[in-house]
Amino acid sequence: MQLEARLQEGITAHRSGNLEAALAAYKDVLTDNPDHPDGLHFLGLLHFDAGKPENAIILIRKSLEQNPKNAAACNNLGNILKLSDRSDEALEAYVRAVEIEPRHQEAWKNISVMLEGATNNDDLLPILREIVRLDPDNANAWHNFGLSLMLAGHREEAADALERCLEFGAEAWSDPVWHARVLCALGRQERAVEHLEAVVAADPDNKVARYQLAAVRGDELDQAPEDYVREHFDGFSDSFDDVLKNLDYRAPELVAGEVVKLAALRAAPFRDIVDLGCGTGLCGPLIRRYCDKLTGIDLSPGMLRKAAALNVYDFLVEGELVGFLTSDLPTHFDLAVCVDTLCYLGNLQPFMEALCSALAPGGILIASVEHLDDPSGPDYRVDPTGRYAHTPAYLRRSAEAAGLDYTKEKTVVLRRELGKDVHGLIFELRKPDSDDR
Numbered sequence: 001m002q003l004e005a006r007l008q009e010g011i012t013a014h015r016s017g018n019l020e021a022a023l024a025a026y027k028d029v030l031t032d033n034p035d036h037p038d039g040l041h042f043l044g045l046l047h048f049d050a051g052k053p054e055n056a057i058i059l060i061r062k063s064l065e066q067n068p069k070n071a072a073a074c075n076n077l078g079n080i081l082k083l084s085d086r087s088d089e090a091l092e093a094y095v096r097a098v099e100i101e102p103r104h105q106e107a108w109k110n111i112s113v114m115l116e117g118a119t120n121n122d123d124l125l126p127i128l129r130e131i132v133r134l135d136p137d138n139a140n141a142w143h144n145f146g147l148s149l150m151l152a153g154h155r156e157e158a159a160d161a162l163e164r165c166l167e168f169g170a171e172a173w174s175d176p177v178w179h180a181r182v183l184c185a186l187g188r189q190e191r192a193v194e195h196l197e198a199v200v201a202a203d204p205d206n207k208v209a210r211y212q213l214a215a216v217r218g219d220e221l222d223q224a225p226e227d228y229v230r231e232h233f234d235g236f237s238d239s240f241d242d243v244l245k246n247l248d249y250r251a252p253e254l255v256a257g258e259v260v261k262l263a264a265l266r267a268a269p270f271r272d273i274v275d276l277g278c279g280t281g282l283c284g285p286l287i288r289r290y291c292d293k294l295t296g297i298d299l300s301p302g303m304l305r306k307a308a309a310l311n312v313y314d315f316l317v318e319g320e321l322v323g324f325l326t327s328d329l330p331t332h333f334d335l336a337v338c339v340d341t342l343c344y345l346g347n348l349q350p351f352m353e354a355l356c357s358a359l360a361p362g363g364i365l366i367a368s369v370e371h372l373d374d375p376s377g378p379d380y381r382v383d384p385t386g387r388y389a390h391t392p393a394y395l396r397r398s399a400e401a402a403g404l405d406y407t408k409e410k411t412v413v414l415r416r417e418l419g420k421d422v423h424g425l426i427f428e429l430r431k432p433d434s435d436d437r
């Protein structure tokens with residue numbers, strides 16, 4: 001009993017940030033009983049907090065040897081393994097957590113994030129199949145089972161599982177449109193529209209659902225509405241970096257790679273770079289050293305807060321990028337980057353004109369877009385995810401119509417989504433020097 005009280009003292013001190021007192025208490029517990037499972041687990045967490053993840057992993061694994069039925073310890077172990085870039089082991093630990101405790105919300109959420117970026121889950125599928133069989137009312141289990149089936153290429157069975165998810169009601173999900181979006185990708189538009197209409201009817205202010213519905217129906221839309229973008233990314237800002245890392249998101253590195261090449265050709269750094277739709281600032285640290293001043297602009301305050309924490313931007317502006325570029329700016333930029341943001345604009349003409357007015361003569365844009373590889377179709381198309389893809393011919397035409405030169409383009413893979421590569425283009429535009437005109 002005394003031992004349990006001492007452990008509790010340690011946990012209380014740990015939670016209040018008094019790591020020394022916590023360490024003393026955990027040591028007392030483990031001196032008395034070196035195999036105390038909770039003592040080992042919490043000492044492991046303490047090591048993690050002290051920046052020693054390897055020790056933490058060893059201690060929590062030891063704790064699990066003593067008490068293999070501790071789902072929370074499995075989930076914590078998964079988190080530490082994931083942060084240590086040991087994804088396969090992390091996924092294993094999360095799955096163990098839900099095998100022990102099938103309603104462990106956190107572990108299910110973690111599995112879902114890992115699966116969205118996974119390419120292969122052959123080992124996992126039978127386990128998830130068994131969990132939904134044993135616990136058929138488990139919404140999270142169905143969600144991950146659906147994801148897992150999709151990754152394994154079982155589209156019809158995956159769509160059935162996702163339809164099953166819809167039956168739990170929109171309120172069961174933190175993102176009530178996700179399943180509808182994926183059902184579209186699996187060819188079940190009708191069910192997706194029905195669901196989205198129900199979400200909009202129940203919550204007419206739900207901007208995300210309204211836009212998603214319009215995108216799925218194929219309504220004529222020139223761009224994603226600002227309130228949709230703001231709400232979507234504010235809700236996504238905390239997990240953005242983590243989720244995108246899992247999707248092998250390369251767009252910032254690819255754009256920054258082009259900036260590095262341009263910088264190598266110059267005697268001096270760029271004077272003024274603007275990062276259009278900077279988001280959480282993934283590109284900022286990669287290009288900071290190549291400029292005197294770095295400005296970031298984004299619609300989402302949540303994303304901007306993350307970017308601010310990096311301390312690499314001299315200025316961060318909350319606003320819409322076309323409006324920003326056409327405002328009375330104190331400077332003209334010699335370089336603009338725009339990473340994975342033009343996919344929220346369909347019609348690029350206003351953007352191209354605004355860009356041309358904001359670039360200094362000789363100024364350059366390096367940007368990424370999703371590649372619409374259909375020269376005989378429309379210039380751009382919004383897909384059921386609410387993201388636009390553009391044809392290279394349209395990029396050139398809209399740039400040239402605004403007085404910009406289309407100087408470079410290359411095809412790339414931007415990231416993975418639901419087990420497939422997302423193909424994109426990195427392109428470069430230049431505003432002619434005054435002498436060239």
Ligand SMILES: C[S@@+](CC[C@H](N)C(=O)[O-])C[C@H]1O[C@@H](n2cnc3c(N)ncnc32)[C@H](O)[C@@H]1O
Pocket residue numbers: 229230233251252276277278279280281282283297298299300303319320321322338339340341344345
């Ligand atoms: C997919 S994120 C990419 C963020 C960042 N560039 C990166 O690569 O990590 C798209 C970002 O563009 C912003 N955004 C979309 N449309 C915008 C607009 N019209 N004006 C300003 N920001 C916009 C969103 O708020 C979001 O932060």
